[in-house]
Amino acid sequence: DGRHASLSLVERGDVDSLTRHPDFRIFAAMNPATDFGKKDLPPAIRSRFTEIYVPDVTLRSDLETVVRDRLGALTSTPPVSELVDVYL
DSSP: OOOTTTEEEGGGOOOEEOOOOOTTOOOOOOOOOOSTTOOOHHHHHHTTSOOOOOOOOOOOHHHHHHHHHTTTOOOOSSSSHHHHHHHH
């Protein structure tokens, strides 16, 4: 911590530390460990993050907005209802 903090990329085999930029931040995302093939993060790593639970999007109108936004640039008539039906 602090203005002159550094980090080491030991996974790469680096022995020298890198001085981090003062505005350096890490944002991480992970599906719950209840998903198939997932494990909980070790407590030493997990304790360094702030956890925010984000529930599934299940409202049809919200899902339609997401589909329309993501596919609108690809086609003038995205199959919004059909894709939302598959998800729901």
